[in-house]
Amino acid sequence: MRPTVHDIAAAAGVSLATVDRVLNQRPGVRHVTREKVEAAIRDLGYVRDVAAANLAKSRVYPLTFILPASDNSFMHGLNAEIRAAMARSAAERTDIRIVEVPAFDPQALVRELETVATEKPSGVALVATDAPDVRAAVDRLVKDGIPVVTLVSDLTGSLRHHYAGVDNIAAGRTAARLLGRFLGGAQGEIAILAGSMLVRDHRERLEGFTAVMAQEFPALHLLSVLEGRDDPEVAHMLIADALGKNDGIIGIYSLGAGNRGLVRALKEKAVDRTLTVIAHELTVHTRAALLDGTIDAILNQDAGHEVRSAIRVLKAKADGLAVIDAQERIRLDIFLKDNLP
Known part of the structure; x- marks a missing residue:
């Protein structure tokens, strides 16, 4: 004993x-x-047993979540999952605050991280923009004893404690294999819609996607990446323009968000041809597009699991406890219209 x-x-x-x-x-x-x-x-x-001691003392963990202010369904869903965690705060002994900063704006994120540093929370979770100044700001937080978890998009090379998200290179490779197999040896051009190359998850998905396409499906030509800033209106404009000008496009990979705009453009511009479309994140809009055949497959990450994982890790790190890696591994789900939850 x-x-x-x-x-x-x-x-x-x-x-x-x-x-x-x-x-x-x-x-x-x-x-x-x-x-x-x-x-x-x-x-x-x-x-x-530090966790038990803190439970006995009813310790409360103030946690700050920093999200990009963005009008896309995935970020709305992530925000909703954090709010659901806020509703569980009494049971989980947390005091969670959400802060939004302009999307893809490294300096705005740095300013918020500097503000958070003065507040001394028990931990910080953020959707990271991959920039040297952001990395330095995260490192300062960690050196000041504040645990940091990156959500959805990682900040490798920083001192952050944990990443709560999927393997994005594997996600990009999976998308390429699905798209190539679905097209069945056809020749043509592939349009790629990203949010921004400033975030690591989008760069890694593109890296995995282009590697498999070059190795396995050389008959498919990848067009220059369209950066829609995860904004549905910008995504609509870019895809509508690309489809209007290029009859050779036979497939689309949407590796970011802004899929409401993508779906609208497909319904407007692709009525006279067959397109194979792979996208990320299962939302109300992408679910409907799967069911009506506008999108062929969705690669999904469980935002609720990511939020719960971030909270568990931040509390553990605040207590100086180890993290159970297997429990915190975020799974990549593949959904077709036939296996929707």
Whole structure:
């Protein structure tokens, strides 16, 4: 059996109150007594259950989530999942705050991270824009003892503690294989719609996609990436323009958000031809497009799992506890119209 505080008190010949003072580094214990308690802790191999101690003390964890202000369905869904976590705050002993910054704006994100640093929360989760200044701001938070988790898009090379999101290179490779197989050896051009190359998840998806296309499907020519800034109106304009000018497009890969605009453009401009379309994130709009055949497959990440994972990791890191990697692995789901949940 694991040693308890009662065992420590018995071994050191002191009261439970004295053991509690030593464990919590509070004053009021003579030096010689403190040494006796610490020796008993070492001899017994006692390991303190920090999470249980914090539960007993009803510790509350103030957490800050920083999201891009964006009119796309996935970010709306992510925001809703954080709000659902806020509704569970009493049970989970969290005090969650959401802050929005302009999308794809590194300096705005840096300013918010600097503000958060002065507030000293128990942890910060952010959708990262991959820029040197953002990386430096995250590193300063970590060095100040504030745990940081990146959500959806990672910030590799930083000191962040954990990434709650899918393997985006694998996601891009999966999208390429699906698109190539669905097209069945056809020759033609592929349009690619991204949000911005400033975010790592979009760059990694593109990297995986282009690698598999070059290796496995050389008959398919990839057009220059269209950056829609995950804005449905911009996405609509870009796709409508591309389809209007290029009859050779036979497939589309939407690797970001803004899919409401993509679907609208497809319904307007692709009525006279067959297109194979792979997109990301299952939302109300992409679900409907799957069901009516406008989109052929959706690659999805579970935003609720990402939010819950971020909260678990931030609380664990605040307590100095290890993270269970298998529990925090975010799965990439593939949905066709036939297996929608």
